Amino acid sequence: MSAKQYLKLLVFSIICLFIFKINTQVAHASLKKIQSELKSYKIQIKNKKSFLKKLSSKEKKIIRQLTKIDNEIVKITQKLQKEEEKFSLIKRKEASFLKNYQITSKKKEKLKKDLKNILDRIWPIYLQNKTLNIFDTKNEERWQLKIKLMNILLNKVSKIYKEFSLECQKISSQLIELQKLIEERKKQLKKINLVKDSLLEKKLFFLKKIQETRLVKLKEEENLQQILHTVESLNYKLLILTNRKFSKAKGHLPWPAKGKLKVKFNLKKHPPCRGIGLKLPKNSLIKAIFWGKVVHNDVLRGFGEVIILSHGQGYYSLYAFLSKSFVKIGQNVEKGEVIGLCGYYPKLKNYGLYFELRFKQKPVNPIFWLSKF
Secondary structure (H helix, E strand, C coil): HHHHHHHHHHHHHHHHHHHHHHHHHHHHHHHHHHHHHHHHHHHHHHHHHHHHHHHHHHHHHHHHHHHHHHHHHHHHHHHHHHHHHHHHHHHHHHHHHHHHHHHHHHHHHHHHHHHHHHHHHHHHHHHHHHHHHCCCCCCCHHHHHHHHHHHHHHHHHHHHHHHHHHHHHHHHHHHHHHHHHHHHHHHHHHHHHHHHHHHHHHHHHHHHHHHHHHHHHHHHHHHHHHHHHHHHHHHHHHHHHCCHHHHHHCCCCCCCCCCCEEEEECCCCCCCEEEEECCCCCCCCCCCCCCCEEEEEECCCCEEEEEEEEECCCCEEEEEEEEECCCCCCCCCCCCCEEEEEEEEECCCCCEEEEEEEEEEEEEHHHCEEEEC
């Protein structure tokens, strides 16, 4: 080995050692950061659960108050219904009495008119008879009889008139009593309606309160779910940082490069597409998605320069159409370590990367394993 080659190898080794050291430091810093975030989120979860418990207790209390008000409303409604029935009965009685009063009043007026006619006719005769009694002794008995009969008739008519007058007075007094009762019932109905209105206002107030409480509760539950989801994500990241089992990293693997997804995984396509294709800027850095060992670093027909990493448990990752490789066969690589540069991707007619994931030689959809952009 020439001195120049030795120098190149030494520089490369130093660079690899430097990158490894940086990656180790970054991983350690990330681990501490995740642990700190998890601790903070655990406190938040505890506080959120405590607050949600208080909200649930408040909600139950409001529901109990609402139930009590609803029961009171039912009772007051029933009472109101009974009062309205009584009021309706009194109104019907009033209508009946008023009708009788009108009939009796009409009879009274008719009788009054008839009496006037009778008196207008009888009175002159009565006066005449009174005068004749002085001068006509022969017809005295006859006239006395006539006068007696007229007096009987007048007394009878007067009696009937008095009876009608009494009946009218009776009905009139009953109407006054009914009117008083109606006024009392109106006051009672008004009082009950005021109580009912007050209860309905209270119910509306508590309904508003429970709605506000439920909105706050819903928002807090959503926040809690977001925190739990974040904690789950952080736990996965922590697991990835502390556990090198590839199967545990599903859904949380970093992308090999940042670019536009142009080719999608599709085994039903003809020919089938066993991986994904990314469009990238020229000389974009290609990084290992997980810890592994380089098992292939050479040209592969139809894929150009290819690197294949073994991640254990039967999992492999493939990086194709590279312009340059920075690793060797048998080399162990860190997660996120730069392994090469992207090259020309014929299918895209541009620079890019073709990437595959395999489990025991069987292709799997990388989208389900990689984290979201």
